[in-house]
Amino acid sequence: MIVLGAGPAGLVLANLLLDQGIDCVVLERADRAHVETRARAGFLAAHTVRILERHGLADGLRLRGKVHSTCEFRTEEGRFRLDYGALGSGETHVVYPQQDLVSDLLARFVGAGGQVRFSAEATEVRDADGDRPTVHVRESDGRPARWQGRYVAGCDGRHGAARRSLPPGAVRRRHIDHGISWLGLLAEAPPSLDAVGYAVHARGFAGHMARTDTITRYYLQVARGTPADSWSEERIWDELDLRTGAKEYGPLTRGRIVERAIVDLESDVLDPLRHGRLLLAGDAAALISPSAAKGANLAVLEAELLAGALGDALQRNDGAGLDAYSAKCLAHVWRAQEFSRWMIELLHDPSGWHGGPAGPTGPTGPIGSTGPIGPTGPEDVDGPSEESLFLDSLRRSRLASLATSRRQQDWFATRYVGL
Numbered sequence: 001m002i003v004l005g006a007g008p009a010g011l012v013l014a015n016l017l018l019d020q021g022i023d024c025v026v027l028e029r030a031d032r033a034h035v036e037t038r039a040r041a042g043f044l045a046a047h048t049v050r051i052l053e054r055h056g057l058a059d060g061l062r063l064r065g066k067v068h069s070t071c072e073f074r075t076e077e078g079r080f081r082l083d084y085g086a087l088g089s090g091e092t093h094v095v096y097p098q099q100d101l102v103s104d105l106l107a108r109f110v111g112a113g114g115q116v117r118f119s120a121e122a123t124e125v126r127d128a129d130g131d132r133p134t135v136h137v138r139e140s141d142g143r144p145a146r147w148q149g150r151y152v153a154g155c156d157g158r159h160g161a162a163r164r165s166l167p168p169g170a171v172r173r174r175h176i177d178h179g180i181s182w183l184g185l186l187a188e189a190p191p192s193l194d195a196v197g198y199a200v201h202a203r204g205f206a207g208h209m210a211r212t213d214t215i216t217r218y219y220l221q222v223a224r225g226t227p228a229d230s231w232s233e234e235r236i237w238d239e240l241d242l243r244t245g246a247k248e249y250g251p252l253t254r255g256r257i258v259e260r261a262i263v264d265l266e267s268d269v270l271d272p273l274r275h276g277r278l279l280l281a282g283d284a285a286a287l288i289s290p291s292a293a294k295g296a297n298l299a300v301l302e303a304e305l306l307a308g309a310l311g312d313a314l315q316r317n318d319g320a321g322l323d324a325y326s327a328k329c330l331a332h333v334w335r336a337q338e339f340s341r342w343m344i345e346l347l348h349d350p351s352g353w354h355g356g357p358a359g360p361t362g363p364t365g366p367i368g369s370t371g372p373i374g375p376t377g378p379e380d381v382d383g384p385s386e387e388s389l390f391l392d393s394l395r396r397s398r399l400a401s402l403a404t405s406r407r408q409q410d411w412f413a414t415r416y417v418g419l
Ligand SMILES: Cc1cc2nc3c(=O)[nH]c(=O)nc-3n(C[C@H](O)[C@H](O)[C@H](O)COP(=O)(O)OP(=O)(O)OC[C@H]3O[C@@H](n4cnc5c(N)ncnc54)[C@H](O)[C@@H]3O)c2cc1C
Pocket: 004, 005, 006, 007, 008, 009, 010, 027, 028, 029, 030, 035, 040, 041, 042, 043, 044, 098, 120, 121, 122, 123, 155, 156, 157, 158, 159, 160, 161, 184, 263, 281, 282, 283, 284, 290, 292, 293, 294, 295, 296, 297, 298, 299
């Protein structure tokens, strides 16, 4: 078995294959230090934790992860909290940084005798429709190499070789650009509230998500095309304070910004998640916007399904699991996509939904101005369109139901944590 990519999908899969006695190698483009320090996800849903526990992969997160069960919505009119752990299905998250999970999974795999080739970039998967697919690789010294196996698992993300190697027409791709961009930040600062914070503001969305006792993730909605380094740290903190209502609820705890990146909110889904002996999992199978923190959770779920199906195929000569793999995953993927889109619609002012060109530096209005100055577009000149005013009223109604209706809160809690 050849596994492309040492992210959550590839490493969960590789561990589960090794546990079944299936010989596999993981080919990873980056070096080990990069893989173990790349900060991305942090919220692992109860379902994900159960999968990891079931296979003895949860020791680190049980020791160092923090159970999380509350989110807080703030608007210019007020705020409300949802203790989602006490609503709906009563499930919670464990906050555990993705890079720590990846480190744990790597240590477990290598410790059990698994082989990972770092700095080995897959360039192409060939003969996926034959019996012995081949992966062409560029090794760290630039030399080409080839690996041949019975199956190839494409867990190498949205820009990986697995996707690139799919022949035209082999799979369908459904894609959406949500027209929203976030400046994703990691701050060397303790969390400022004991909840996930969602600030819905006329200047744009702002998010607060705990990571560890000393590191917090923040998001600021910015105009499409805004360079990640165009905001000073002071401006970032001022804007976060403004959108999260520091005057009413107290300022955020500031700290050095240690990482910043622009995240254009996009989603896509491939169908089927298989071409011959090339199987796709994780972001390689479906990209999901981080608005509802589903990506890493889907990656783990798909890896477990794929490991079971591959075990059946390789050890019991039973291909039924592989035949059913794609449809099983896609049911979860589309549920997650639907909820992520719902969150996007809840969190963003529709007048800022532009996929097109944005202003050169994002929000430019003075702090404290009342107009929507975040994303730019035609409405910035003429004011919000009739349609976006209508959509905004729908959004406010959605927020009001979430604040007041127990049924809506139960629904939200179930979908927020569930897959
Ligand atoms: C800012 C941000 C915040 C997020 N927050 C959350 C969250 O809170 N909860 C959540 O569930 N999800 C979250 N996500 C999504 C989550 O991080 C991804 O869905 C998850 O990383 C997918 O795992 P994966 O293993 O499929 O892919 P990846 O983690 O992308 O791993 C793919 C691996 O393949 C390697 N690779 C790529 N190309 C090649 C190649 N050609 N050859 C060999 N190796 C290759 C890469 O180096 C990488 O190591 C977030 C994402 C972002 C960007």
